[in-house]
Amino acid sequence: MRHPRRLSPQTVAVLLALADQASRWSHGYDLCRRLGLKAGTVYPILMRLAERGHLETSWEQPDVVRGRPARHLYRLSLDGAKLAKELQRTDRGRAAFLARAVV
Amino acid sequence: MLAALAAVFAWIAVAAPQSAATAAQVVSKVVDFTLFIGAPLAAGTVLLIRRLKAATRGRLGAERLLGLATAGLPPARQEWGTAMRAELLSIDDPSARRAFARSAAFAALRIGHARPLAIAGTTGLLAAAGTLAVSRLLLAVDKPIGIGIYTMFAPVLLLFAAALLGAATRRSFRSGLEAGVVALFVALVGVFAVMAVEAVTWAEHYGVYVFDGDRPSTGHLGPGGAVGDALSPFFIGLHLVLWVPWPVLGAALGAAVRHRHPADGAAARQGSSRS
DSSP states (O other): OOOOOOHHHHHHHHHHHHHHHTTTTEEEHHHHHHTTHHHHHHHHHHHHHHHTTSEEEOOOBTTTTTOOOOOEEEOOOHHHHHHHHHHHHHHHHHHHHHHHHOO | OHHHHHHHHHHHHHHGGGGGGGGHHHHHHHHIIIIIHHHHHHHHHHHHHHHHHHTTTTOHHHHHHHHHHTTTTOHHHHHHHHHHHHHHHHHOOOHHHHHHHHHHHOOOOHTEEEEHHHHHHHHHHHHHHHHHHHHHHHHTOOOOSHHHHHHHHHHHHHHHHHHHHHHHHHHHHHHHHHHHHHHHHHHHHHHHHHHHHHEEEEEEEHOOTTOEEEETTTSOOOOHHHHHHOOOOHHHHHHHHHTTTHHHHHHHHHGGGGGHHHHHHHHHHOOOOOO
């Protein structure tokens, strides 16, 4: 596990938001809206989390009816879920603050 | 395009007072121009326009912005470019689309630049170091013929190599172009900084301009005049025109290496899943 305390508040917020979804998949734009963060902040975080193995990614089916391409989906991997739990355990006050901020 | 550029230069060569000389001299100038300026410039422009058209084809506004920003990402990042573009298309509110596109485009332009920037910085410094070495070598062998021939053409090879290396190592035209363009600016600053300093030395030792080794018509060359000549907008513009095509050409050649490894690009495009 990589130094959870060194994660930025935004990264912690993304981890907690995904942890809140449990095993359900999330879209990038939905995360942006939910967290009140810009895409330019959320996507680099998603990239880093995926590269570190904290995130699973997948592609949904294209929306043929509306003519829209398949969207990318994200959820925590087992490692990511452990990290989120560790964050909540070791930094409960901060996590609680961020959890309130993202709801 | 190349023919048009050659025609313009031929007209300039004929119209210029000093070249009212022979037809052979005009032809020689046009050939030089075509080889060293016209052909690289035309090839670079055509390549760049084709890439830009491909990145923005069929897209408007926010999509075009994000399409440009995510065009030519390295294979390891292409999936994320596709993800951001697909997400953009799912947003119905126009202002939210624009905000998403702007922010995501900014993110796309920032990601994964460490290696191209390292290549660019090294290349720029090499060009500046080469300028200093050539200047000192010419002074050491007592041949004040000017260092313009070096500064105009040697950095071209370095810029081409930097862009080629940047594109080939990441299998991405864009990475090569970024490396080449940043190298161009670092080299431009470095080379002209060295030229400005060396201009004073050349003026003090030989009373000549550092660029071409000519003496001023007044006979006396002070430090201010020497530096002013070395940093004249004409010389800076001349170097830019000579150098600009090569990052594009190097990046195009480097990116062509990707075709030797089609599996890498295909894997990135498919969009892998860790689940």
